[in-house]
Amino acid sequence: MNANLPWWKERTFYQIYPRSFQDSNGDGIGDLRGVLSRLDYLQWLGVGAVWLCPVYDSPNADMGYDIRDYEKIMEEFGSMEDFELLLSELHRRDIKLVMDLVVNHTSEEHPWFVESRSSRDSHYRDYYIWRDGRDGREPNDWASYFTPSAWTYAPATEQWYLHLFSEQQPDLNWENEEVREHVYGMMNRWLDKGVDGFRMDVISHLAKAPGLPDGGNGSGYIFCPERFSFQPRLHDYLREMRRRCFTGRDCMCVGETAFVTTETANSVVGDGQELDLLFQFELMDLDGAETKWDVRPFDLSRFRTVIDAWQKAIDWNTLFWGNHDQPRIVSRFGSTATEEERTASAKMLATALYLLRGTPFIYQGEEIGMTNAPFTEESQLRDVESLNLLKEARRTGREAWAWRGIEAKGRDHSRTPMQWDGTANAGFTSAESWIMVNPNYREINVERAKRDPDSILHYYRALIALRGRTEALLRGDFTLLLPDHPQLFAYRRSWEGQDVVVLCNFSSTPAEIPAALRGRVLLSNQGTVDGALEPYGAVVTALVSKG
Numbered sequence: 128m129n130a131n132l133p134w135w136k137e138r139t140f141y142q143i144y145p146r147s148f149q150d151s152n153g154d155g156i157g158d159l160r161g162v163l164s165r166l167d168y169l170q171w172l173g174v175g176a177v178w179l180c181p182v183y184d185s186p187n188a189d190m191g192y193d194i195r196d197y198e199k200i201m202e203e204f205g206s207m208e209d210f211e212l213l214l215s216e217l218h219r220r221d222i223k224l225v226m227d228l229v230v231n232h233t234s235e236e237h238p239w240f241v242e243s244r245s246s247r248d249s250h251y252r253d254y255y256i257w258r259d260g261r262d263g264r265e266p267n268d269w270a271s272y273f274t275p276s277a278w279t280y281a282p283a284t285e286q287w288y289l290h291l292f293s294e295q296q297p298d299l300n301w302e303n304e305e306v307r308e309h310v311y312g313m314m315n316r317w318l319d320k321g322v323d324g325f326r327m328d329v330i331s332h333l334a335k336a337p338g339l340p341d342g343g344n345g346s347g348y349i350f351c352p353e354r355f356s357f358q359p360r361l362h363d364y365l366r367e368m369r370r371r372c373f374t375g376r377d378c379m380c381v382g383e384t385a386f387v388t389t390e391t392a393n394s395v396v397g398d399g400q401e402l403d404l405l406f407q408f409e410l411m412d413l414d415g416a417e418t419k420w421d422v423r424p425f426d427l428s429r430f431r432t433v434i435d436a437w438q439k440a441i442d443w444n445t446l447f448w449g450n451h452d453q454p455r456i457v458s459r460f461g462s463t464a465t466e467e468e469r470t471a472s473a474k475m476l477a478t479a480l481y482l483l484r485g486t487p488f489i490y491q492g493e494e495i496g497m498t499n500a501p502f503t504e505e506s507q508l509r510d511v512e513s514l515n516l517l518k519e520a521r522r523t524g525r526e527a528w529a530w531r532g533i534e535a536k537g538r539d540h541s542r543t544p545m546q547w548d549g550t551a552n553a554g555f556t557s558a559e560s561w562i563m564v565n566p567n568y569r570e571i572n573v574e575r576a577k578r579d580p581d582s583i584l585h586y587y588r589a590l591i592a593l594r595g596r597t598e599a600l601l602r603g604d605f606t607l608l609l610p611d612h613p614q615l616f617a618y619r620r621s622w623e624g625q626d627v628v629v630l631c632n633f634s635s636t637p638a639e640i641p642a643a644l645r646g647r648v649l650l651s652n653q654g655t656v657d658g659a660l661e662p663y664g665a666v667v668t669a670l671v672s673k674g
């Protein structure tokens with residue numbers, strides 16, 4: 128008898144970015160009632176859990192990742208009653224709900240920070256990280272994700288505060304026990320409401336290097352993740368959090384562990400006392416160089432190396448091609464050269480990733496092959512990261528470079544509205560939407576995809592179902608096949624004598640299937656499979672046992 132897998136290993140997750148999912152009240156902004164109206168769709172797709180991006184009260188400097196009140200729903204998104212209804216309707220459909228937890232930082236408008244910045248003597252001063260300057264400059268040389276320096280000066284109290292993200296997102300001081308108590312209390316209240324867990328935003332950054340030492344050698348600001356990732360104290364916090372919040376509950380947590388490596392991963396997921404799952408970003412870094420904006424082409428052998436290393440490094444991976452911080456995968460690693468290639472490559476990419484050992488996380492719109500948006504002007508952008516990049520690039524004369532980066536990788540690509548149908552605004556809203564709708568919505572939308580049995584959408588549904596009913600795909604060991612093949616990515620999943628082989632052609636030319644890997648076809652994105660994979664073809668086969 129096979130022991131049951133925990134639900135968060137068995138189910139397929141679907142990530143919702145509520146601002147862009149479905150507007151219900153005609154203000155151009157997605158909301159909770161909008162999500163509620165689409166639950167039948169999620170159920171039809173076969174989704175077993177939802178990760179809901181932040182829905183908390185926020186001034187939206189970073190679209191909800193700057194929280195003003197952890198226990199209030201953002202007004203544009205609705206009310207706590209709407210939230211509770213959504214939760215119960217999800218549960219009625221046997222879909223779990225995982226919330227975003229953003230506790231590395233708050234909004235600068237959070238009452239703690241408002242108090243903290245008001246006086247050096249404030250009780251809340253120590254809730255954040257305040258330091259004196261050095262010779263009139265920042266306390267150290269750290270760069271932030273979104274701004275040249277990770278420090279902002281507050282003239283009223285003549286000190287600097289740390290922010291690893293925008294200056295509107297001051298970092299909390301996790302050394303302060305009261306801060307931790309507040310966070311655990313808040314988490315427990317959400318769990319008591321019935322939510323099924325948390326996706327933990329940049330959780331690897333909670334602890335900073337003691338003494339906040341410089342990252343470089345004095346030659347300017349330096350982005351130095353080694354100073355604020357995987358510090359020893361991180362493990363104390365995560366263990367404490369788990370003990371205080373998760374004991375006796377059937378919930379899960381997945382950490383956004385920025386800068387995790389195959390060496391550090393097991394320090395947080397190894398013994399089950401910290402995180403259940405982690406997001407690692409090596410696949411997302413495949414097309415970056417010195418910075419993410421220095422775009423380089425996809426390389427199959429690097430992709431294969433990363434997958435193989437991670438499948439071996441930890442027992443259970445998260446499998447994702449996108450999220451609200453990434454461009455659209457079909458534009459990124461697939462092909463949008465023709466409609467045929469978009470369809471084939473979107474299905475192929477899903478096959479390559481979601482049948483690995485791990486839990487799939489599908490990002491909204493991916494299942495219909497939504498593409499990057501044709502942004503050409505700053506006025507179309509909404510994301511603080513892209514806007515700050517442009518501002519800085521203009522100052523240093525690198526605007527063309529910045530635009531190339533934004534066109535390829537700006538976060539707004541994944542934030543354009545979900546394309547539901549071919550009516551005005553893609554059926555997302557009856558008003559002008561908060562960010563432009565991708566003009567290709569008349570061709571690429573859910574309604575059309577539902578009508579076409581060969582659509583990407585139907586393929587995703589079949590893929591999710593296949594994974595769910597195939598023991599080898601759920602539980603099996605992973606073995607990389609054809610490690611040097613120039614076109615094919617191939618692997619085997621094996622469980623109790625059952626072998627399933629996944630073969631994916633990452634190229635735009637046909638590829639022969641080695642005879643030993645031909646078997647009974649379980650799923651394929653091409654009509655017939657006789658010995659060869661078409662451009663961007665994919666096939667999943669059950670190997671017929673010899674003897």
Ligand code: NOJ
Nearest residue numbers: 189192229292328329452
């Ligand atoms: C990661 C989130 O996914 C991203 O959207 C956000 O900007 C940063 N963390 C800061 O919270």
